[in-house]
Amino acid sequence: xxxxxxxxxxxxxxxxxxxxxxxxxxxxxxxxxxxxxxxxxxxxxxxxxxxxxxxxxxxxxxxxxxxxxxxxxxxxxxxxxxxxxxxxxxxxxxxxxxxxxxxxxxxxxxxxxxxxxxxxxxxxxxxxxxxxxxxxxxxxxxxxxxxxxxxxxxxxxxxxxxxxxxxxxxxxxxxxxxxxxxxxxxxxxxxxxxxxxxxxxxxxxxxxxxxxxxxxxxxxxxxxxxxxxxxxxxxxxxxxxxxxxxxxxxxxxxxxxxxxxxxxxxxxxxxxxxxxxxxxxxxxxxxxxxxxxxxxxxxxxxxxxxxxxxxxxxxxxxxxxxxxxxxxxxxxxxx
Ligand code: NAD
Numbered sequence: 089x090x091x092x093x094x095x096x097x098x099x100x101x102x103x104x105x106x107x108x109x110x111x112x113x114x115x116x117x118x119x120x121x122x123x124x125x126x127x128x129x130x131x132x133x134x135x136x137x138x139x140x141x142x143x144x145x146x147x148x149x150x151x152x153x154x155x156x157x158x159x160x161x162x163x164x165x166x167x168x169x170x171x172x173x174x175x176x177x178x179x180x181x182x183x184x185x186x187x188x189x190x191x192x193x194x195x196x197x198x199x200x201x202x203x204x205x206x207x208x209x210x211x212x213x214x215x216x217x218x219x220x221x222x223x224x225x226x227x228x229x230x231x232x233x234x235x236x237x238x239x240x241x242x243x244x245x246x247x248x249x250x251x252x253x254x255x256x257x258x259x260x261x262x263x264x265x266x267x268x269x270x271x272x273x274x275x276x277x278x279x280x281x282x283x284x285x286x287x288x289x290x291x292x293x294x295x296x297x298x299x300x301x302x303x304x305x306x307x308x309x310x311x312x313x314x315x316x317x318x319x320x321x322x323x324x325x326x327x328x329x330x331x332x333x334x335x336x337x338x339x340x341x342x343x344x345x346x347x348x349x350x351x352x353x354x355x356x357x358x359x360x361x362x363x364x365x366x367x368x369x370x371x372x373x374x375x376x377x378x379x380x381x382x383x384x385x386x387x388x389x390x391x392x393x394x395x396x397x398x399x400x401x402x403x404x405x406x407x408x409x410x411x412x413x414x415x416x417x418x419x420x421x422x423x
Contacts, residue, residue: 089113089114089134089135089159089403089406089407090113090114090116090132090133090134090135091113091114091115091116091133091134091135091136091137091161091403092116092118092129092130092133092135092136092137093115093116093117093118093136093137094118094120094121094122094126094129094130094136094137094138094139094142095118095119095120095121095122095138095139095141095142095356096117096118096119097119097356099392100117100139100163100392101117103392103393103395103396104137104396104399104400106393106396107393107396107397107399107400108396108400110397110400111400111401111403111404113400113403113404115137116133121141121142121143121352122136122138122142122143122144122148123142123143123148124143124145124147124148124151127148127151127152127155128155130152130155130157131155131156132155132156133155133156133157134156134157134158134159135157135158135159135160135161135403135406136152136157136159136160136161137161137163137399138160138161138162138163138169139162139163139164140164140166140169140383141169141351141352141355141356142169143169143352144160144169144170144171144175145171145174146171146173146174149170149171149174149175149178149180150174150178152180153178153179153180157180158180158181159180159181159182159183159403159406160175160180160181160182160183161182161183161184161399161402161403162182162183162184162185162416163185163395163396163399164184164185164386164395165184165185165186165187165188166294166295166321166322167182167184167294167416168294168295168296168322168324170182170416172416172417172418173418175418176417176418181406181412181415182415182416182417183402183406183412183414183415183416184414184416185394185395185398185399185402185414186242186414187242188386188391188394188395188398189386189388189390189391189394190241190242190243190245190246191246191390192385192386192387192388192390192391193243193246193247193292193320193385193386194243194246194247194249194250195246195250195388196320196346196381196384196385196386196387197243197247197250197290197292197318197320197346197385198247198250198251200318200320200344200345200346200379200381201230201288201290201316201318201344202230203344203379204316204342204343204344204377204378204379205227205228205230205316205342206225206227207224207225207226207227209379210224210225210376211225224376228287230251230254230255230256230288231254231255231256232255232256232257233256233257233287233288234256234257234258234259234285234286234287234288235251235256235257235258235259235286235287235288235289235290236258236259236260236261236282236283236285236286236288236289236290237258237259237260237261237274237290237292238260238261238262238279238282238289238290238291238292238293238302238325239261239262239291239292239293239294239321240260240262240265240266240269240274240292241262241266241292241293243292243320243321244260244262244266244269244292244293245266245268245269247290247292248260248269248272248274249272251288252272252273252274256288257275258272258273258274258275259274259275259276259277259281259282259285259286260274260275260276260277260282261276261277261278261279261282262276262293279302279307280310283307283310283311284310284311284312285312286311286312286315287312287315287316288315288316288317288318289303289311289315289316289317289318290318290319290320291303291318291319291320291321291325291326292320292321293321293325294321294322295321295322295323295324295325299325300324300325301324301325301326301327301330302325302326303317303319303325303326303327303330303331304326304327304330305327305330305333305334308330308331308334308339308340309339311339311340313338313339313341314338314339314340314341315339315340315341316340316341316342316343316344317331317340317342317343317344318343318344318345319344319345319346319347320345320346320347320385321347322347323345323347323348323349323350323351324349326345326349328348328349328368328369328372329368331343332368332371332372335375335377335378341377342377342378342379343372343375343377343378343379344378344379344380345372345378345379345380345381346380346381346382346383346384346385347383348369348372348380349368350366350368350369351382351383353365353366354366354369354382355382355383356382356383398414402414
């Protein structure tokens, strides 16, 4: 198939080209995000390959349809950036990579928790400057703490196994409890009691209309003072302004995030010579107890290999007219 690949970075190209030796698709790589200003690049391509910050709004999809696009392949698990209802009305097929390496994201979540708790981000800089003072680096044991997990699908389950290994008590909330989680001792509860009882709250649900700003000022009010909040799901699951307010008051004791509501204008680019225009993000950067990574939780060799292989298989199956198990439809946004 002739495929236009958007938001291409060197690593995407490397892993997609390696996997394509087994598939033989005709891929053309574009660096820009797919937006209403760049849809013309996709003209004449039957298939597109897009990533988390490509915006497939109803208008973008209509333009793509007029240009001949039939298939949109997300090279990620999340699908909040695609108007699935519009895609369905236009008769366009949308596929994704539902599971490439849940462990990659779960392990990064654990890395964020350990780092922000034991202040590794601060200790690293101090030691390099010859400052061996321990003032301000006090952490807490994870052992015997309560971890609350919102969303216990593949990543939430992988994360539950890790924190169970640390000796944590694990609570969870998910409209569809996962029996595998229950089998390792995870206890399902309603959000209110999860908020009240958890020392660490980690988000692993998709971004949907129901989960947008799931962590808002009302939810934060119910949490323990000094709670650690961790988000490796999608930025808009938390209301960042409410979280900043709670960081200032001390209600939230630590924040570790790999995703941010307005990350589309920031993440995946080297902006080190530019002035950050997003004042909310800039404020987050000022807190000593906030650790931010730029949407890198998925970024392991195993995950990139798996993403590339599944994405290209999705094209191959579609081209051969076979049933693709990775199709994502409008009813999924109500998950
Ligand atoms: P999954 O579909 O296996 O699991 C998601 C779980 O969330 C499901 O069990 C679902 O029932 C639950 N859920 C849905 N609505 C909920 C709600 N209102 N409250 C609580 N739980 C709810 O997905 P996954 O593979 O575990 O991925 C989860 C999310 O992680 C993805 O949607 C994506 O946004 C994010 N993600 C981030 C990265 C990264 O690099 N930071 C990488 C992959 C995925």
